[in-house]
Amino acid sequence: MTTGTAGARPSTRRWTTVALLVVPVVFLGVFFVNPVATIVATGLRPEGSFDPAAIGRVLRDPVVARVAWFTLWQATLSTLLTLAIGLPGAYALSRLRFRGSALLRASVTVPFVLPTVVVAAAFLALLGPESPINTALGGLFGTGAPTIDLRRTVTAILIAHVFFNYAVVVRTVGGLWSLLDPRLEDAARVLGASRWSAFREVSLPLLRPAIASAAAIVFLFTFTSFGVVLILGGPGRATIEVEIHRATTQLLDLPLASVLALLQLIAVVAALVVYGRLQRRVTTQPLVATTAASHPPQTTGERTFLAANLLVVALLLAAPLVVLVERSLAIPDGYGFTHYRALFAATRDTVLAVAPWQAIRNSIGFAIAATIVAVIVGGLAATAAVTGRGRTAGVVDRALMVPLGTSAVTIGFGFLLALGRPPVDLRGSPWLVPIAQALIATPFVVRTLLPVLRSIDERLREAAAVLGATPRRIWQEVDLPIVGRALLVAAGFSFAIAVGEFGATVFVARAQFPTMPVAIFRLLGRPGIANFGQAMAMSTILMFVTASAILLIDRLRVGQVGRF
Amino acid sequence: MKRTRPILVPLLLSLALVLAACGDGPADEPDDTTEEPDPTDDAETDDGEAEDDAAAPDEPADDVTIRLMTHDSFDVSTDVLEAFTTETGIDVEVVPMGDAGTALNQAILTADQPQGDLLFGVDTTFLSRALDADLFQSYESPRLEAVPERYQLDPEHRLTPIDVGDVCLNYDVGWFEDAGIPVPQDLSDLLDEQYEGLLAVQNPATSSPGLAFLLATIDHFGESGYLDAWETLRDNDVLVTDGWTEAYYGEFTAASDGDRPIVVSYASSPPAEVFFADPMPDEAPTGVIEASCIRQIEFVGILGSTEHPDEAQQLVDFMLSTTFQEDIPLTMFVFPVVDDAELPEVFVEHAVLPDDPLDLDPEVIGQNREEWIDEWTRTVLR
16 A cells, blocks of 8 residues: 655655654653653642742752752763764773774773672772872872872862763764765865865764764763762762752752752753754665674874873773772782672572572563563654654653663652552552663663664665555665664663662662662672671672673674675 | 554563553452451451451451552561461561651652552651641550550550660771771760861751761750851761761771771671671671760551551561561661560670660651751851
């Protein structure tokens, strides 16, 4: 029935778009809009009626203004810094081929999943007066050497934000970069352009959607930064997120929490509108297979460039991770596997003590479920965004990003209030865990897929349609082979997010299904060297599980990537 | 048509998912709805004297599951909880809901659609908020006979004391020996210049021991003097962290690479340091400054909305039994409240529970808590 030409399909096409959007819209409506609206409405009507004075009172508070300003500028600065360090990394890891590059690509994602409290312990050791850097300085200049102490500074926050979000840039931008035809730049070079201007004039415009995507995600993440700011920035510094958390969980001041949540929401939507503008005027481009786009470093310049990036990875990403591993192995008189053995021996048979294999199994199980949900919801939304001509799809696409910029406490408390209503009390259902995780992971799927889907030359689809292919067949034969790679990147990312997710999970997880971050958190909640050591050992296991999962996903192949 | 799979798989998966999601909710419910005790039975909570009749013959108690909402630090040995189930036929599902403040606030906000039948973990600092919210029904357990009067803070018995664990300054024994500085004896000593840069505390706005320590300073220095004391502490370079973990494992010399030999922790932390070391040392590496201790009592309450008041009362009785009370020290690392419970050896040797700790009236705390936190924040952090 769909054998018509491309010109005859607008109405079919609109219906396809609408059909594709049903699942994402329902998902977002039930599990995001509904809970958040419920909690905000509850807060704005403290005595049962709307109280506008409460809004004014909060907005006039100088502390709120200062917190809002700090939130904005640290997020902007963090985003710029992450881009500045991440973009060269994305090139090095996607276009240059070297021994271990696949392993490295998988490993840079590890920081992303680690619980903040664990990473902070490593950062405090590296940034404090006893750090190796200071030891080296002391060795060089003697006792008069300057001591660098970055603990509880904005610098520490910025460094940590780059540490956590480096992978976002490398994976989102690198995913597209690895598909760009290198001959485009080669042609420019042949025509006399310098390496830099060839990049600026040719690749940069083509990469812009992916860069904008990465920037938007990093901005939203750092805008709602919680643990990093609290632990590394010290208690004097607070983001809006921190204040919402305090108002909700400690002060039980829901009016304050609601106004702050609205403020956060407005800022996030404004950021997404700006981002939407950057996304327009997208150029389609020929894409090629990964293997064709990457090459071993040839010139001295390229080798230096690669070395510089590897150095950044070593100092910024690897060093804190090495500290973690070192601590998991440290025992009173040297090194050993005592903490790992203790984890698996499960000597304390209590209700909340978690057998490690159980926590690992739960984490992986939840993460797989969350990945499936996120890939379906995000995949449908991304497909709708490309097939749709109207603005609806774009709006849905951006709406899916709003949860990233929303406080985990708001969502968590919203779940409790909104999802306990008849007919179904979803609270306590194990399904809520992957759903909460998918809420955070879905935007990554959309962001990773969209630039690639948009880059597919529309003429290919039209040609297929002219030749009589059904829309499904077109998707299968044209889109999927190209998208397959990006789909895997997205799945890997979703998995990583779900494995490490803690903020929202903690509100919905039940005692029977503790995850690895929950286990780490519990171990770190009580004194004793054994508990600390085991927490570090569990963190090391979490790192290992994440890296292997991503490596595995990266190695899968879907469709016939690079067929043309 | 060789490759129809790729599009079918996601479709089928999403379908399965939707079905599973729909099917799962109701499947979880039967616990609550299958057998609803007669509402008239529930009203008469007073005559439910809990005569320890193992399985009440008049109703099939075997299938009842009651939910115990609690904070994340709650813990109990598996066999202890199983003993209760074997004895009474009642299953207990533990529902951890964040830290103490978060758990209570969740219970208050979901009062209409509660997630459990009991709430454990209301402490002295939040006692008045919990009582004002009118969440609980009265139950006077016969086991309260074994609980000293000073722990029974609610005369109406809506909240029943379960454990007591003081918040105290801990110090690194080895550090003070090496440094040759005397260990401070009380809170006033900390204002002395020789203790500059040695103390780490938690933010009372985000941490429960942090709040307890702020209350300790208010009790010690008085309402008119505590802010001056904190100003001096600030000039003495007090370090404020967000939570207990960051202070203890991030800053405390005895447990981290940090440079603070004094930290706000618990009276039970030294025995924990002994218990969780392999091999166990003869002496605890940390000590407690007894005059800095402030009493923290934790309570359990039966929610007014529960459909299983009898079963909930049996659980409260059980939580006050020697079986449960003697399990408390090595699972939650706090002290039992009943006087007939025996302490484990590691507690006898390495733990102190001061006879006369600092103490503030929960009523007064309730009236001033937010204001004190605000003033503290302005003085110390801004």
